[in-house]
Amino acid sequence: MKQYFQLIKDPRFRLVQNDHRPFIDGPAPRRVRLNREGFAMVPGVKKKTLVSPGTLLAEHPSPDKGDLHSPIYGVITEINARSVFVDAMDPAEAEPGAFPPLPEPADLLRQGLEGEELVSAVKKLGVNTRSLGRRAKTLIVNALNPEPGVRWAEPMLVEHADEIRACLELQRRFRRADEILLAVPTGCSVRFSGIRAVEVEPVYPNSVNELLIKEVTGEEAPPDVAAVGLHNVWSLGRVALTGLPLTETVITIGTASNWANFVVKNGSLVGELLEFLHISLQNGDTILRGGPLRGESLDRLDRSITKGAYGFFVVNAGEVPPIEGDSACVNCGACIVACPTRIDPRMLSRYAEFGKYNMSRKENFRLCVDCGLCGYVCIARRPVLQYIRLAVKRLEEEERLAGLTPLEPVGKA
Amino acid sequence: MSQSNNDILLAISTPPFWHCGRTIRQNSLHTLLALAPAAALSLIQWGVPAARVMALSMVAAIVTEAVCQILMKQKLSQDNGTAAVTGLALAFLLPASAPWWLTLIAAVCAMGVGRMAFGGYGANQVNAALVGWALVFVSFPIPMDPNAAVLHTSLADPLFRAKFFGGAAAADFPLADLLLGRQLGGLGATQTGALFLGGLYLALRGVIRWEIPCAFLAGTFLVASAFHLADPELYAGPLFHIFSGSTVFAAFFLATEDSCCPHRRLPMTLYGLTGGALVMLIRVFGVYADGAPFAVMLINLLAPMFALIRSHPFGTGPRKAKRTSDNEGRARS
Ligand code: SF4
Ligand code: SF4
Numbered sequence: 148m149k150q151y152f153q154l155i156k157d158p159r160f161r162l163v164q165n166d167h168r169p170f171i172d173g174p175a176p177r178r179v180r181l182n183r184e185g186f187a188m189v190p191g192v193k194k195k196t197l198v199s200p201g202t203l204l205a206e207h208p209s210p211d212k213g214d215l216h217s218p219i220y221g222v223i224t225e226i227n228a229r230s231v232f233v234d235a236m237d238p239a240e241a242e243p244g245a246f247p248p249l250p251e252p253a254d255l256l257r258q259g260l261e262g263e264e265l266v267s268a269v270k271k272l273g274v275n276t277r278s279l280g281r282r283a284k285t286l287i288v289n290a291l292n293p294e295p296g297v298r299w300a301e302p303m304l305v306e307h308a309d310e311i312r313a314c315l316e317l318q319r320r321f322r323r324a325d326e327i328l329l330a331v332p333t334g335c336s337v338r339f340s341g342i343r344a345v346e347v348e349p350v351y352p353n354s355v356n357e358l359l360i361k362e363v364t365g366e367e368a369p370p371d372v373a374a375v376g377l378h379n380v381w382s383l384g385r386v387a388l389t390g391l392p393l394t395e396t397v398i399t400i401g402t403a404s405n406w407a408n409f410v411v412k413n414g415s416l417v418g419e420l421l422e423f424l425h426i427s428l429q430n431g432d433t434i435l436r437g438g439p440l441r442g443e444s445l446d447r448l449d450r451s452i453t454k455g456a457y458g459f460f461v462v463n464a465g466e467v468p469p470i471e472g473d474s475a476c477v478n479c480g481a482c483i484v485a486c487p488t489r490i491d492p493r494m495l496s497r498y499a500e501f502g503k504y505n506m507s508r509k510e511n512f513r514l515c516v517d518c519g520l521c522g523y524v525c526i527a528r529r530p531v532l533q534y535i536r537l538a539v540k541r542l543e544e545e546e547r548l549a550g551l552t553p554l555e556p557v558g559k560a
Numbered sequence: 561m562s563q564s565n566n567d568i569l570l571a572i573s574t575p576p577f578w579h580c581g582r583t584i585r586q587n588s589l590h591t592l593l594a595l596a597p598a599a600a601l602s603l604i605q606w607g608v609p610a611a612r613v614m615a616l617s618m619v620a621a622i623v624t625e626a627v628c629q630i631l632m633k634q635k636l637s638q639d640n641g642t643a644a645v646t647g648l649a650l651a652f653l654l655p656a657s658a659p660w661w662l663t664l665i666a667a668v669c670a671m672g673v674g675r676m677a678f679g680g681y682g683a684n685q686v687n688a689a690l691v692g693w694a695l696v697f698v699s700f701p702i703p704m705d706p707n708a709a710v711l712h713t714s715l716a717d718p719l720f721r722a723k724f725f726g727g728a729a730a731a732d733f734p735l736a737d738l739l740l741g742r743q744l745g746g747l748g749a750t751q752t753g754a755l756f757l758g759g760l761y762l763a764l765r766g767v768i769r770w771e772i773p774c775a776f777l778a779g780t781f782l783v784a785s786a787f788h789l790a791d792p793e794l795y796a797g798p799l800f801h802i803f804s805g806s807t808v809f810a811a812f813f814l815a816t817e818d819s820c821c822p823h824r825r826l827p828m829t830l831y832g833l834t835g836g837a838l839v840m841l842i843r844v845f846g847v848y849a850d851g852a853p854f855a856v857m858l859i860n861l862l863a864p865m866f867a868l869i870r871s872h873p874f875g876t877g878p879r880k881a882k883r884t885s886d887n888e889g890r891a892r893s
Contacts, residue, residue, distance in 0.1 A: 155580060156766070295578065357874070368875025421565055433571045440576040448565060464571065467579040477584060477682025480823030484769070488874035489824075511873045519576035526584050527682075533574040 155485065155524065162292040162349040163332045167302050170397070173411030174423040179218055180451040181231045181414040186215050188226065196223045197241070201250040201392045204231055211277035213270050213454070218394035218412040220246060233414070252390030256313060261320045269317070272386045273393035275455065278379045279318070284371035286324035287363055288315070288380055290331045291347060291354035294438030297399045297458045299408040300377050304337040310384030311377075312339060317387050318380075324373065330363050351440070352487050352518040378457045396454060401439075402426060402461045411452055417459060418448030431464030440519035441532075474527045476500075482521035482531055488514045492521035496534035504545070507538040515539065582766070584681070588641030590767045594758030595648055595813070598751035601741050606656035610747045613658050614651040620667035621647030628676035642681045646670055649689040649813055652748030653806065653853060654696075655706035662703050666692040682819045686860040690814060690853050697853075706744045717744035718804040719849040722796045727788065730796030730804075738803040745850065749806035759812025768816035771828040776811035777802055779836020787844060795844065805850035807839055814853065820860040827866035834866075835859040 186205035198204065198217035205215040221233040238246050253268070260268050266276050280286045288311075292300040304311065318327055329342045332349035347353055347362045356374035361367050378397065386393050395410050400420065411420065417434060421427075428434070435442040436456050452459060482492040490511045498506040512535060521531040602610045625643040629636050638644075650670050654663060670692025678684040684691075697704050706717060718738065721729040733743065739753030749755070763770040784798035801807060806814075815821060815835050822831050835855050842851025859866075871877070 157578070157580065159578070361874075367877065418565060428565050428568045428570070430569045431571045432568070433573050433577060435573075435575075435577050437575075439578040442575055442577065444571075444573045444575075444577065446570060446572050448570075460577065462573075462577045467577070468581065468583050470573050475680065475682070478819035479584075479682065480818055480821075481582075483823040489871055490873045511876065514874050514876070516874075522574070522576045523578060524580050524582070526582050526587060528579070528583065530574040532576060 155520070157295070159295045160351040162295065162351055162354055163301055163335070164298055165301075166298075167305070168298075168407055170299070170302065170306060170408045170410050173409045173415055174419055175235070176219055176412050176415045176419060177235050178224075178416055178419070178449075179221070179233045179235075179412060179414030180416060180449065181215055181217075181233070182229065182451075182453050183215060183226070183231050184229050185209075185212070188231075192223065192226075194223055194226060197221075197236070197246050198223060198233060199238070199246045199249050200394060202247050203250075203392070207270075209277075210267060210270060211275065213273040213275045213393065216273050216392035216394055218414055250391060254390050255387050256316060262322050265317065265320050269383065269386065272391070273454075274383050274386055275379070276321075278375065278455070279321070279383060280323060280373040280375040282323050283373035284324065285326045285328060285364075285373070286318065287345075287360060287372065287374040288318075288327065288329045288342075288377065289354060289356055289359050289374050290329055290335075290337075290377045291349055291359065293354050293376055293378065293457055294440050294442075295351050296401050296406070296439045296460060298401075298406060299397050299399050299457070301332070301335070302408060303377060303381060303397065304331070304335065307381060307384070308337070308339070310381050310388055312384070313387035314380045314384030315339060315342060317383055318375075328363065330359055330374075352516070352520060355487075355516050355518050357516045358487055358518070376457075378455070382454075393454070396452060396456060398452060398456060399458045400424065400460070401458065403463055403466055413454050414451045416449050416451050417445060420452070420459065421448070421461075426461060428461065429464055433462045433464075435460050435462065440523060441517055468528055470528045470530055474529055476529060477527050479526050481524040481526055485520040485524045487518060487520065488516055490514050492531050492535060495538060496521070496529060496531045499534035499538040499541075504538050504541045507542060512538050512542065583640075584642060585640045587767045588645050590762060590765050591645045591813070592641065592648065594762045594767075595645075595652070595748070595755075597754040597758055598652070598741075598748045599648070601751045601754050602652075602656070602748045605741060606747055610656040612660070613654055613656060613663050613747060614648060616660060616663045617651035617654070617667045618644050618647035620664050621650065621671045624668045624671035625676065628672060629680070632676065632680075634680060637681065640681070643671060646675065646689045648748075649687075650692050652809060652813075653689065653693045653746040655704065655745075656747040657703070657706065658747075659703055662696055662700055666696040668692075669695045684819055685863070686857055687814050687817045687820050690857050690860075693853055694857060706746075715742055715744045717849065718800070719745070719843065722800070722804070723843065723849045727792060727794050727796035727800075730800040733800065733804065735799055735803060738800070743804060745805055746809070749809040750804075752803040752808040755808045755812060759808065762812065762816075768812065769823075769828060771825055772816050772821060772832045773811040775829045775832025776815050776836040776839075777807070779833040780807055780811075780839050781836070782833075783837045783840035787840065801840060801843065805843075806852040807836075810839070810852035810856045811836070814856045815859065817860075820863055822863050822867040822869075824867070824870055827863075827869050830869070831859050831863060831866045834862065 183205050186207050188205045189203050192204050202217045219235050220238045221235045224234045225232040329344045330347045331344050333346045338344050345363045352358050353362050360372050360374050382393050394413050399408050433444050435444045438458050439460050486492050495510050515535050519532050525531050622638050622643045670688045674688030674691030675684050718733045741751035743750045762768045781798045784801040787795035788797045822828050838855035839851045
């Protein structure tokens, strides 16, 4: 009976499917497009440079953002402000020695590095350590599928247990947390030795880190608890096992009727993936990178699967009522009911709509955990989440600029 | 096959890309569906006059909305069905004997004053149908009174009887008769049985939130019981009050208009309880026999106050530990 009265009755919001499908290796890319925003290209890497899998292309100045490596044998065809393009080449066809040598595997588990040293070693192998959890007393590994539609978490716990074990070992050596917990879906029997497992009701939005922490600890926003997603755990574990730079990512590719889990090369073009899967699009379809609730829609087929992306979805035209940018809020309150953080997405979206960003401060805009439920339930099909993101971005920018000047009030003439 | 992928035009959208499928239009259609059984029973009972009032009210509401939208340079939105719902809801409150001009005035006022003056659907603070109803009810009491109108009917207005002949007169009205709409009053609002089922359907569908009708009926039940226990001779029982007049209609269809009610659970419950209680207070102490529409208008006006009751947003609640100062910083930021 309960489900009938609920606002959200989408069965897809259950984050376990009990349908284990093995991971499939993605197609060998003919071309990759790597995001280089914020990266500094390594000297000597330019157009026409030949690269091998694992060749370092660019470094990130931040100590907790992973460096960029080529995922394939190929030649760099273009470097612009945002992307590096590599066209695949067959190393057998080139003269020997033309390609740079493959990197030596670095056995992180054997080396025995710890703390910050380990963090920087991991960064050099392309792993973002920022998303591996900040310093906290307790670190929770979030083993729930991050979003509805994304389905690699369950099989990963079984099939990629080695990666997870390796990552957990490295996590311990990071010494960022005193205790590591594993949050698994209720009923899941997977356990790792030495790690306490906590069962969490696998229903979206429980898989959003902030809300997962609440489910596990029973407290909202406890100060000493951090969470890390299984996707990041896998990346670190992969690097720990292979000793090679991270050049792959796990994604679920889903359409209205089908889905499958893949391990694809970073930078794989979505057009090539669609071709590989024989998915043909129609005019007006939407393709998106990330998850169906929080992802971003792509405008062209030569966009690629970026490092942190955990999904790629096709939403056919007509599958959902079309979004109307300018439709006015009708005060239905659905977003208020749906919002798990009990803020008021209705007013927040209106403030942003009319440019009254300052008003958003009163409404705790910062508590938004970006779950997307407000937009999912809006009967007027307003881009509620987008409005809120806009406000957050504007205000953060404002605060950043304000931080550049002395905080004392300056006398106005 | 994949070649063609390169030529297609992709639609750019914003997250979330999935949607619950519920739209304004769908909600309106469900509401019309929920009202349909009551409308059908009313047609059986009153025949052509009822059909005339319902049709005129809906058409007038739709046309008024369109004209206002043209004048206000808004996008026409008659296809979302909200004007039709308001028109029908208004007709349900009018007597079947309502003359054409009365229906017309009520519908034009409902849409013009009740809704479009506030800016359109969802911007009004008070249920638009009720605004139209109240205007004609206060201005033209005689044609609005089904007891006074010449109707070829043997039916009686239960609330009128109860008010002026005492609670014992309620015994003339078996519950089954009330449920089947064998009572005098608004042409559709008195089909309490059919409306109850329709309302249940809407609540199950999630179009309306069940807390409001539940609390509303509970409020009526509690206060009516109190009066009834105090003096059963003078005051009719709670079930009589729930199923007579427009209490059920108000609870499920009027009080639940989204833009006029609070949305969080505790405020919704208080809002409903207050409304239900007010129905009884007006029926007992007021000059009007049926207090439900006025009760809804009153709680509509109180809704922003109820909405102020809210729990602390996520993680900003008071904490036992020494962290409180930290939290305040967060809450304010
Ligand atoms: S995305 Fe929307 S529903 Fe989710 S926390 Fe933010 S405001 Fe609330
Ligand atoms: S769900 Fe949409 S229409 Fe309803 S209150 Fe929120 S923003 Fe407004």
